[in-house]
Amino acid sequence: MTLSVLVTIDTESYSQGHPDQHIWGRTADGQEHGIRAIMDILERHGVRGTFYVNVYEAGRHGEEALREVVRAIDERGHEVGLHTHPRDLYGVEKLTRADVPRQMEILAWGQHFIEAATGKPVLAHRAGAFAANLKTIEALGKLGVEVDASLSPAWFESHLAREVESGNRPMSLGGLLELPVTYYVQARLGSREFQRMIDIEACSLRELKTIVRQAQAQEAGAINLLMHSHSFALAGAHDRTLVKRLDAFLRFLATQPGAQATTTAQFFEQWRTTGTTAPVGQPFVPYTGWWTTYLRTVESIGRGWKNTAAALAPPIALAALAAAAGALYRSA
Ligand SMILES: [Zn+2]
Numbered sequence: 429m430t431l432s433v434l435v436t437i438d439t440e441s442y443s444q445g446h447p448d449q450h451i452w453g454r455t456a457d458g459q460e461h462g463i464r465a466i467m468d469i470l471e472r473h474g475v476r477g478t479f480y481v482n483v484y485e486a487g488r489h490g491e492e493a494l495r496e497v498v499r500a501i502d503e504r505g506h507e508v509g510l511h512t513h514p515r516d517l518y519g520v521e522k523l524t525r526a527d528v529p530r531q532m533e534i535l536a537w538g539q540h541f542i543e544a545a546t547g548k549p550v551l552a553h554r555a556g557a558f559a560a561n562l563k564t565i566e567a568l569g570k571l572g573v574e575v576d577a578s579l580s581p582a583w584f585e586s587h588l589a590r591e592v593e594s595g596n597r598p599m600s601l602g603g604l605l606e607l608p609v610t611y612y613v614q615a616r617l618g619s620r621e622f623q624r625m626i627d628i629e630a631c632s633l634r635e636l637k638t639i640v641r642q643a644q645a646q647e648a649g650a651i652n653l654l655m656h657s658h659s660f661a662l663a664g665a666h667d668r669t670l671v672k673r674l675d676a677f678l679r680f681l682a683t684q685p686g687a688q689a690t691t692t693a694q695f696f697e698q699w700r701t702t703g704t705t706a707p708v709g710q711p712f713v714p715y716t717g718w719w720t721t722y723l724r725t726v727e728s729i730g731r732g733w734k735n736t737a738a739a740l741a742p743p744i745a746l747a748a749l750a751a752a753a754g755a756l757y758r759s760a
Pocket residue numbers: 438440482511513555556557
């Protein structure tokens with residue numbers, strides 16, 4: 429079975445942010461490192477992405493600003509999905525805080541906004557903060573949206589992940605295709621698992637390759653790679669490391685037999701025509717291990733104090749243990 433790798437881009441600005449910075453990725457030098465730069469890289473490898481656009485930002489930045497974003501993506505043959513952070517228009521922080529009729533009202537607004545701009549039906553939805561529940565699935569079904577990509581077992585408050593078992597594989601849910609946000613286990617300590625989402629910002633190239641190989645071996649069907657419109661310009665500066673990582677990952681995929689970058693529409697079509705594309709039952713849990721995790725943290729030294737602290741913690745902890753053991757030995 430061919431493994432489909434879906435590149436999905438949550439396209440949004442922060443609550444205090446602006447599309448100029450967080451969607452178009454404009455930096456002080458006048459360059460752009462946002463959605464156009466992401467599309468440039470994908471297209472160099474013959475790949476199209478799924479951009480989940482938070483059109484509700486129209487409440488802060490005006491409808492024309494968001495229409496421009498939707499059109500820029502659609503015009504280049506990439507997919508526009510619906511991303512729901514409804515607060516700016518509806519005063520509702522998360523979809524899960526609304527009942528089915530209210531969720532339908534919110535979702536329908538975004539669906540119609542995108543459809544009016546592109547002239548095409550909205551195929552897929554991802555809830556902001558992964559805050560979807562079974563009511564969301566019911567609402568999407570009633571509106572004719574056929575794919576949801578909100579179920580995220582590795583996210584601390586994914587309602588949907590608590591309501592249904594996903595096995596980390598694409599699955600049928602309430603008549604929709606559910607594409608879980610793929611997670612992996614980076615390390616285990618006793619019965620405790622340290623889960624992480626597959627995210628271009630959070631995973632090393634080594635981890636991404638390991639996960640793809642395991643997904644192929646376990647016939648996962650599809651995996652999601654998560655990123656954001658501002659991944660390459662998060663701190664207001666161009667992040668070349670992440671650009672190189674995405675580029676190298678796509679190059680790796682092109683040389684990997686039995687794996688290919690696929691759009692959500694292509695995967696949906698395959699799923700619809702052939703039924704379920706993955707063996708049901710066995711959960712797919714990629715495992716990368718302590719060493720790969722440690723190498724990632726070492727590589728990320730200098731990319732923020734948290735990464736640096738994480739990288740330095742094991743040797744410091746070992747040294748502290750050794751010192752404590754020495755003190756005990758001397759006092760005995
Ligand atoms: Zn979001």
